Amino acid sequence: MSGLPSPENFGYMHAMNRALHAEMAADEDVFLLGEDVGVGASGVTSGLLPRFGPERVLDTPLSEQAFTSFGTGAAMAGKKPVIEFQISSLIYLVFEQIVNQAHKFSLMTGGQVRIPVTYLVSGSGSRFGWAGQHSDNPYSLLAHAGIKTVVPGLAADAYGLLRAAIQDPDPVAVFAPSPLLGATDVSYAGEEDIVPLGQANVVREGGDLTVVAVGQHVGTAIEVAENLADRVDIEIVDPRTVYPFDWECLRKSVDKTGRLIVIDDSNRMCGLGAEIVATAAEEFDLVAPPRRVCRPDGTVIPYALALDKALVPGAAELTAAVDAALR
Amino acid sequence: MSGLPSPENFGYMHAMNRALHAEMAADEDVFLLGEDVGVGASGVTSGLLPRFGPERVLDTPLSEQAFTSFGTGAAMAGKKPVIEFQISSLIYLVFEQIVNQAHKFSLMTGGQVRIPVTYLVSGSGSRFGWAGQHSDNPYSLLAHAGIKTVVPGLAADAYGLLRAAIQDPDPVAVFAPSPLLGATDVSYAGEEDIVPLGQANVVREGGDLTVVAVGQHVGTAIEVAENLADRVDIEIVDPRTVYPFDWECLRKSVDKTGRLIVIDDSNRMCGLGAEIVATAAEEFDLVAPPRRVCRPDGTVIPYALALDKALVPGAAELTAAVDAALR
């Protein structure tokens, strides 16, 4: 297995892997299940099977629906399952089991039961060259349904949020953006704190314009902010948890800057960007129209790389939006 | 079967039933499948089996996933399936088959194939007393994913849009709001035109404030507008097709009124209301902050009727929002 992507560096994947090790060591009720988790095919689950054994690291057949609800049942019986999904679109396959079952048991039973399951999507968004069925970002969908949803944009947050997700008494979905999995992060030393769910992070302070940046776009926003530093002083807010969203943090930022752009790698229509812009329009004082930088409506990522890249937002699109917002 | 809800009146259900009869008569490739469609358990499919026979009216086993992709396969081979779902949440169960399969085949094959399937949800939203798993409105989810999505609010539109959906070369989801199924509609004479997808309808003209009202809330908005007519002149826009949305129609209305409220019976976070408010904030000239009237974030409808009703928006909430918008 030595050839598999190694988490042995201070990068994003290492952070997630360490979080899994830490939670499994800390709490006997935590266990892991999913496809090829034993060999750690995604890189994120490396070393867990040798360390914790097959009683706590379950390689599943290709039965996403059953093993997702299996997690729900185990949770009812006091366990804390972490379920890995190799592909983001597998969330579609288990939408019923997450949204209509796991999510609803607490209310439907009048609080008799809690479902502390973590859905770990270790590779969301375009993988560049994996085409239509492997390149979506379904986090806006889960947020709409009310699933606590986390999209860490930095390695330290990947560690801290994954731990918080596992400890949370409710179902939580964790989306690791594909472009970040292989990234190393010099700001991450491999020893970080738990990051509570629902708390945004001001990644960069600035007075002219607020950019809400999600997942890999935290990096995009930092790049753009530095590039444009002589023209505009950008504040970057990384929500980290996309639902429940930290509206207070954003309110403070927009109170200061009066301008808002959201960069988020999901579809425009009813996406996370829509929610952030809508709430800002309803409740905050804006001096200029807010803007979204996202994927087009109903996007299906085409195979050819140039087409794929044309649909995923990036620094160029964010820069253009900043320019427009300042006009 | 005579005791089943009869479509033999000029109401919403009659309109849908007539649309099915008309399309099946007009086009041999149209066929119907779903659970209990033969007996017409939902009321919407009455009389089709006796008229068109078991070759074109297929009673399915409880295999929503397979019969949804069966529809995709039949469509590839030139057929035009209409698939009835008895419960709105069954859309969750087939999310993969609609969003990741049917929707994506056109682009993924480079235009080699079209998938003219209609997903007919004959009873969406709360049925008042059916509790958590039978009361959702998943249309914002399908819109986010890019599925053409229709929520007719009036009987004539139910007829005209269902016919247009069946004729459309792409997958189209049609959500019939549960509260409307039993309603009769005096404005509907049982002989109506096809209503093209993507065209909104100004249900009531007014100069002070635009209310976008979806599904059964077209009725709610009319009621509120009449009640408040002495204080405010409300224009009501019924999008009819929620995706692709008729932004031009809305733009014209908001250009005139400068004020916008959306009433929509789906969850707040990343819902249709968010999209409409966001687009208005980005692109239209508003003189007051826009507002949403919707379900709370992550709503699970509780069983007890008073609780159920407390979560579904209605005239009281819309009136309060209008008052706030005028302040």
Added chain:
Amino acid sequence: MTRENRPALYRSMKLIREFEERCLAMAIAGEIDGGIHPYIGQEAVAVGICANLTERDGITSTHRGHGHVLAKGAEPRRLLAELLGTLEGFNKGRGGSMHAADMKLGILGANGIVGAGGAIASGAAWAAKARGDSDVVVSFFGDGAMSQGVLLEAFNLAAIWSLPVLFVCENNQYATSLKLEAGLAGGATRRAEGFGLVSRSVDGMDVEAVESAAAELLEGVRAGRGPAFLECRTYRFFGHHSVLELLGVEFRDPDEVALWRTKDPIPLLGDQLGEDVVAGIDAAVKETIDEAVEFAKNAPSPDPKDALMYLYAGATAVRPGVIL
């Protein structure tokens, strides 16, 4: 099992029958919102199976779940209080008929989605196994559910991991209007065997037959020999849902219904107990249900302000539907 428990079996079936008849009437009268899926006719299945279970064992149930819940020992008055949407219900009025659950008794929930329970049961069974207990979980479902993907996946999961689950297919021969043969290829037990499940079929109108078939299968399940499958051939005496009763709609042949009514499991067993015993039990059951109705009708309703109480187990800020 021996003849000694016949009165208990009879009582349990009669309790369900009486409960369901009362509920059906109340549902038709509009007193139970959303109505019910009556269990009447199928009592021998729930009772025969649950006679083999302890409070520590679990069950997952269905949309037609009252029988399972009562047979597993739930208090009728609290179930009825749930159906009336009151705070005295197990689910504090939040679940209603299709979501009735009593975790203390291992009742992991009825379910509004056909076939959803099997995988949940498997997870709970795995947890029991991990604890080292000999507890089992029984998953009830209908013949219609046998074609639902997630349940079929669960059969496989339970089999490869040798989980202590008993899958019970209540084959009442219809899924709403769909006849068994039109929905299920291959037959129920043959299908289950195809997933490596030890499988049996039994007359579901005979409570003692169900009880002993389940006992046999559960012995292996408890001993760690892996999951099993039991088909119970049964019939519902009323329409699929109370609303169909209200409308007078019946999709089945009336002669067929009449024939099956002659196989009613309750008199079948009652005849063996003697009139006195039966009369005594019947009267006591009637009293229990009368009391339950009284209790439920007087139970307090939840406050609409609490509509989203329990949405999350942890404190979580939820934004309301209107922000003024």
Added chain:
Amino acid sequence: MTRENRPALYRSMKLIREFEERCLAMAIAGEIDGGIHPYIGQEAVAVGICANLTERDGITSTHRGHGHVLAKGAEPRRLLAELLGTLEGFNKGRGGSMHAADMKLGILGANGIVGAGGAIASGAAWAAKARGDSDVVVSFFGDGAMSQGVLLEAFNLAAIWSLPVLFVCENNQYATSLKLEAGLAGGATRRAEGFGLVSRSVDGMDVEAVESAAAELLEGVRAGRGPAFLECRTYRFFGHHSVLELLGVEFRDPDEVALWRTKDPIPLLGDQLGEDVVAGIDAAVKETIDEAVEFAKNAPSPDPKDALMYLYAGATAVRPGVIL
């Protein structure tokens, strides 16, 4: 089938082999974005099955689909042009390896989601039946897919509606790293029989055995006697995906891999054809593939401005990701 078609079978297998070896090298070299799931080792399955099909028959394929697509008659150069994301690809560069489709040849698409094809195949087969044709649809899938709910549901659908579908399980004994026994309870054919499917198992390394088993089953399928199931026991000679080859990762026992490589279906058949015939075919195949590579490498790329072309079949206004 007779011995006369041996050269054709050999040629078809060799073509797939040569194509896949070239692709694997190109994928490892970074010339094929996203990489490929190589079919090498399993050629006898696609070729043996497709030898029984006409252009009017359909297939649904998988993530490991190149073999099926080529065996069904697709032009190698257009498949390679697709893998290079060019306009000369079947899908005009929009689909790539996991979505290769050629509707004119009844190739209803590879699929990136395991188990997804069976229900699509059933729908297409129903349409063929409705047309009154004797056309059939073959659905290929792996052993891993045998535990995927939608495929199991499709077995049932095809059986109750007696659809002209042949389900072909390519049992290469692994789903990525998961061994067959750890994933599949009951066995493949037994499971299929549980859905009322006529089922057989065959040595998937012997193209003639596959061909005749399929011929036998397809006779019944074409004659309207309902669907059938064929398990082909086979093996992939390389890693699950080219990226694992690149990293040098192998989850399987090297001795096991070595053993199966001795059962290579291509020399097995080649030995019966004689050296000259083999050399002639090999050379011609190599030329075809050389030409395909040349063709694909020179094919034009789509314009990024057209990224969303074909998103909808009908004219539909799509709002872009940035509105300035």
